[in-house]
Each structure stands twice: as structure tokens, then as C-alpha cells.
Amino acid sequence: MDLKETPSQHGFYMPAEWETHSECWMGWPERPDNWRDNAVHAQRVFARVACAISKFEPVTVCAAAGQWANARSQMPENIRVVEMSMNDSWFRDTGPTFVVRKRDSSSIKQHKIAGIDWNFNSWGGVDDGCYKDWSLDLLVARKILEINRLPRFPQSIILEGGSIHVDGEGTCLTTEECLLNKNRNPQLTKEQIEDVLKSYLGVTKIIWLPRGLYGDEDTNGHIDNMCCFVKPGVVLLSWTDCESDPQHERSVEALSILTSTTDASGRKLQVIKLHVPGPLYMTNKEAAGVVQVCVDDDAKPRLPGTRLAASYVNFYIANGAIITPQFGDKKWDDQAVRVLSSAFPDYKVVRIEGAREIVLGGGNIHCITQQQPACP
Numbered sequence: 001m002d003l004k005e006t007p008s009q010h011g012f013y014m015p016a017e018w019e020t021h022s023e024c025w026m027g028w029p030e031r032p033d034n035w036r037d038n039a040v041h042a043q044r045v046f047a048r049v050a051c052a053i054s055k056f057e058p059v060t061v062c063a064a065a066g067q068w069a070n071a072r073s074q075m076p077e078n079i080r081v082v083e084m085s086m087n088d089s090w091f092r093d094t095g096p097t098f099v100v101r102k103r104d105s106s107s108i109k110q111h112k113i114a115g116i117d118w119n120f121n122s123w124g125g126v127d128d129g130c131y132k133d134w135s136l137d138l139l140v141a142r143k144i145l146e147i148n149r150l151p152r153f154p155q156s157i158i159l160e161g162g163s164i165h166v167d168g169e170g171t172c173l174t175t176e177e178c179l180l181n182k183n184r185n186p187q188l189t190k191e192q193i194e195d196v197l198k199s200y201l202g203v204t205k206i207i208w209l210p211r212g213l214y215g216d217e218d219t220n221g222h223i224d225n226m227c228c229f230v231k232p233g234v235v236l237l238s239w240t241d242c243e244s245d246p247q248h249e250r251s252v253e254a255l256s257i258l259t260s261t262t263d264a265s266g267r268k269l270q271v272i273k274l275h276v277p278g279p280l281y282m283t284n285k286e287a288a289g290v291v292q293v294c295v296d297d298d299a300k301p302r303l304p305g306t307r308l309a310a311s312y313v314n315f316y317i318a319n320g321a322i323i324t325p326q327f328g329d330k331k332w333d334d335q336a337v338r339v340l341s342s343a344f345p346d347y348k349v350v351r352i353e354g355a356r357e358i359v360l361g362g363g364n365i366h367c368i369t370q371q372q373p374a375c376p
Contacts, residue, residue, distance in 0.1 A: 001151045001152065002151070002152050002153075002154055003114065003151050003152065003153050006153070006199040006200055007099045007114065007116065007153050007199070007200050007201075007202060008198070008199045008200070008202050009199070010101065010114075011101045011102055012099035012100060012101050012102070012114055012153075012202060013099055013100065013102055013168075013201065013202025013203075014097060014098070014099050014100075014164075014166050014168070014200075014201040014202060014203075015098075015099075015100050015166075015168045015373050015376075016166060016167055016168030016169075016229065016231075016232075017165075017228075017229075017317045017371060018168075018231065018317050019168060019373055019374075020319055020373065020374040021057045021318065021319055021371045021372060021373055021374060022057075022058070022113075022372050022373065022374040022375070023057060023058040023059065023060060023371075023372050024053050024057055024058070024059045024060070024316070024318065024369055024370065024371055024372070025059075025060050025062065025091050025095050025144055025369070025370045025371075025372060026046065026049070026050055026059065026060070026061045026062070026089070026091055026368055026369055026370075027061070027062050027063075027084075027086055027088070027089030027090065027091045027094075027140075027368065028043070028046060028061055028062060028063035028064070028067055028071045028089055029042045029043060029046060029088070029089040029361065030043075030063075030064060030066075030067050030089075031087070031088055031131075031299065032290070032291040033131075033290060033291045033292065033293060033298050033299040034088060034130070034131075034290065034299040034300075034302070034361050034362070035290070035360075035361050036286055036287075036288075036289030036290050036302075036357075036360060037289040041354075041357045042357045042358060042360075042361060043070070043071075043074065044074070044354070044357075045352065045354045045355060045357045045358055046061075046089070046358075046368065047071075047074040047075060048352055048353075048354070049316070049323060049352055049365055049368065049369070050075060050079055051075070051076060051079070052318075052321075052323050052350050052352060053316065053318050053321075053323055053369070054076065054078055054079050055321070056318040056319045056320050056321045057318050057319045058078075058080070059078075059079045059080070060079070060080040060081075060082060060147075061075060061079060061080070061081045061082075062081075062082050062083075062084035062086065062091075062140075062143075062144075063081060063082075063083065063084065064083070064084070064085055064086060065083055065085070068081060068083050082147065084140065084143055085136045085139070086136050086137055086140055087122075087131060087133060087134050087135070087136045087137045088130075088131065088137065088299075088361075089368060090162075090362075090363055090367050090368060091140065091368060091369065091370045092160070092161040092162045092224070092363075092366060092367045092368065092369060092370055093120065093123070093160035093161050093162050093163075093219075093367070094120055094137040094138075094140040094141065094160075095140055095141055095144055095161065095370035096115030096116055096117055096141040096142075096144055096145055096150075096152070096370070097115065097116040097118065097161050097164075097200075097201075098113060098114070098115050098116075098370075098371070098372050098373050099113070099114050099115070099116060099153070099200075099201070099202070100112060100113055100373050100375070100376050101113070101114070101376070102202075102376065111150070111151050112375045112376060113150055113372070113373060113375060114145075114150055114151040114152065114153060115141060115144070115145045115150055115151070115152055115153065116141075116152075116153045116155055116200055117141040117142055117145070117152050117153065117154050117155065118141070118155050118157065118158070118159040118160070118161075119138075119155060119156050119157055119158045119159070120134060120137055120138055120158065120160065121134065121158050121183075121184070122134040122137070123160065123218060123219050123220065124181070124183035124184070124220065125183050127183070128183040128220075129183075129300075130218055130299055130300045130362065131298070131299045131300070132298070144370075148372070153200065155196070155200060157185055157188070157193070157196050158184045158185055159179070159184070159196075160178075160219065160222065161370065162219060162222040162223070162224040162225075162363070162366065162367055163175070163178045163179055163219070163222050163223055163224075164197070164201065164223065165223050165224060165227070165228045165229060166201055166203060166229070167229045167231070167232045167233075167263060167264075168232070169232045169263070169264060169265060170202075170203050170204040170205060170263070170264030170265065171203060171204075171205050171206075171207065171229075171232070171263040171264040171265075172197055172201055172203040172205070172206050172207070173207050173209070173223050173227055173228070173229065173235070174197070174206060174207075174208060174209070174223050175208065175209045175210065175211060175212045175221045175222070175223050175226065176190075176208050176209070176210050176211070177210065177211045177212050177220055177221030178212060178219060178220045178221045178222055178223070179193055180193070181220045183220070184220075190208075194206050203264065204264045205263060205264040207257070207258070207261055207263070208257075209223065209226060209227060209253075209254045209257060209258075210250075210253055210254070210257075211226075211250050211253065211254075212225055212226045212250075213225040213226045213238055213247065213250070213276070213309050213311050214245075214246045214247040214250055214307070214309075215247075215306075215307040215308065215309045216309035217309075218300065218309070218362040218363070219362070219363070222367075224313065224314055224366045224367065225238065225309055225311040225313060225314050225363075225364070226238050226250075226254065226311070226313060227254060227258070227313065228313050228366075230272065230343045230344065232263065232265065232267065233263060233265075233267040233268075233269060233270060234269070234270045234272065234343070235258060235269055235270070235271055235272070236271075236272050236273075236274045236313050236339075236343060237251060237254055237255060237258065237271050237272065237273055237274065237313075238251060238274060238276050238311045238312075238313050239251045239255075239273035239274060239275050239276065240275060240276050241275070245279065247276060247279075251273075255271060255273075258271050259271060272339065272343055273339075274311075274312050274313055274336060274339050274340075275312075275332055275335060275336070275339075276310060276311055276312070276332070277310050277312070277327045277329040277332040277333065277336075278308070278310055278327070278329055278332075279307055279308075279310075280307070280308040280310050280327060280329070280356065280359070281304075281305055281306065281307055281308060282302060282303065282304055282305065282306045282308060282360060283304060284304040286302075286304070286360055287302050287303055287304040287306075288304075290302040300362075302360065308356070308359045308360065309359065309362070309363075310325075310327055310356070310359045310364070311364065312324060312325060312332070312336035312339075312340070313366075314363070314364035314365055314366040314367060315340070315364075315365055315366060316365045316366055316369045316371075317344075317347075317371070320346075320347055320348060321347055321348045321349070321350050322340050322344050322347045322348070322349045322350065323350050323352060323365055323369075324336060324337065324340055324349055324350065324351060324352065324365070325352055325355030325358070325359075325364050325365050326351045326352055326353050326354070326355055327355060327356050327359070328353075328354075328356060333351070337349050337351065352365060
């Protein structure tokens, strides 16, 4: 059922990611021009992520018809596997942004959860996007909402779920590098984009960081690689102590903004630094495993020597657990676990080894997951 007007007008808002989930949605990778060796390695890690999350909340994995049996065989029985077509498996960006209702609305009184179906253009359109045909991805959010018989708020603005992060109390984090990029919504001003975020997410204040993580060119600097809320008034920020690293300038720039602003409730923000790994680069072997073909639908090339947009901020908050990427960089892997354990003292921090395989495709654990909140 499509709903007219905006979520805010119906009493809906986007809850914080640490609020209770009813389930988690994930896609299943397969395209050989983005995932090396026909996605065999990535599929193992996706399965590892799904299994880890399923110990804390229900998980549904969506796989294309030709991959359903393969996905089903790699999942324990407690994980639901459904057939769904898609161009690629980034459900944070192609799945719905779920919203919950905080007050009665006579027109949809029976519904407490709904989903926003944002427009999508493959992170930049035909010229700048990651692949040239995203027609199947455009239907992912709608299909998920129909499976669970949830109302849908259609929205024509181009926006991906990884470009926004909320505290559930009126504050939204995002980046100018992404939402103000001319390859998204060039017809809209910053103020007009803010108005959409406020009316659809139920927020009252937008905190804009100028740029996202260095090297995150696929998404044009999504916030979920750079900064996220731990709880209202507290954020985690991707950081590096190395002043010669191009990431250092971006981190210092973001820190200056975060420490000089307040959230929607007027609180000064506490910033926790979370050091990035590496830097890490795509190897010749990894790049050679990606099928680079010159066809109309080919994906953005994966070239050896490319710096990987690896960040520990790109984790998933499950019911009682933090599902965090590990990159094989023992020093920073271990420190990330310590920082996250301190930031989330009531959560179990679960390591996902081999998360580098997801980064090779352009994202990480937060990018491949989409939480569905429980009824308020």
C-alpha cells in the first residue's frame, strides 16, 4: 500500500539502529564483474555475517533465482532465504529505510511500521555510477515491503540508506560529498534536501560533514564509512594518526565540525575515534579475479593498487551485538574491538573475519544489511 504525504505527516520517524529489530534483510552477491572469482569468497563472508546476526535476531537473505539453492545451502535453517532479483546486493542502499509510528493516525491506525522507498541511480547514474543497469535494484525496497505487507512511502529523491545515520531523537548525520553531489539531485538545493530528510526521517537537525572516507569513490563518501551514532550525543569517527595519510585531513575536518556543533536536543557531541586499518590496497590477484568486460552493463573497474575504503565504523548493530568487520590487520582489528566494546558495554562484539572480501566489492557489513525495527 502506497501512502500519500510524508512519514512525518503520518506520525512516522526513523528510529536509531540500536532500537530493537524484528529482523535483518540481506542480499546475496553474484555478479562476476564486481565480486572476484564469481563471488565465491564474498558469498562465504556474506553467509558468515548472516549467521552471526541470526544468533541475535531473525535474518532474511534474498537471492536471485539462479543463486537461491546456493544461498540456501550455505545458510542454517533458522535463516529465511527468499528469491528476489537484484542488480547487486547492497541492501542498505536499495532496501527500504524503515520508519515507525510514534502517534496515532486515523488513516493508517493499524500500521506501526512502514518503509521509505528512495529513488536509486547506482550511486551516480550512467556516467558516474557503479553499473549502468539498476532496474532490478529499483524494485528491491518495494518487494521487501510487500513480502511483509508493510506500507510504502515512495520518494523521487535519489538517496541511499548508507548516506544517512540518525540518533532516533531528531538528529541526522550525512555528508555534503554524497548528498550534494551533482550526480544525485542537481535540481535540489541543500535546503530542499534538508526539508526532505526532515519530513521523511522525522529529524529536526542535519549535521553535515564535508567529506566521507578517503577512497570511498563508489558511494561518493557515504556517512556509514565515516561516522555514526553510538547513542544520542555520542559518535564514532573514522580516524588515523598518520598525518601523511589523506584520510587524516578528512578526519580532522570532521572532528572540528562535530566538536563545534550540538545535536537536535542541544547536546554537545562526544567523539570517539576509531582508527582505520591499513591503509589497504587491492592486490593484483584480487583484481585479476574480477571479470572486466566491455558491455553496456559492466560494473566499475576494480583495479590493482586501488586503495580500499576500509573502515571499522561500517558495522551492524544487532539486538545485543555489534557485528564488526575484521581486515586481517591485527593491530587495528584488535583495537577496533576494544574501542567498540567500550563504546557499547552492553553488547557482545562479534568479529567477522575476512571482511576484506566485502570491501573489495565497494562496502562492508553495514552496507550489506538493513534492519527492520520492531513495533514500538
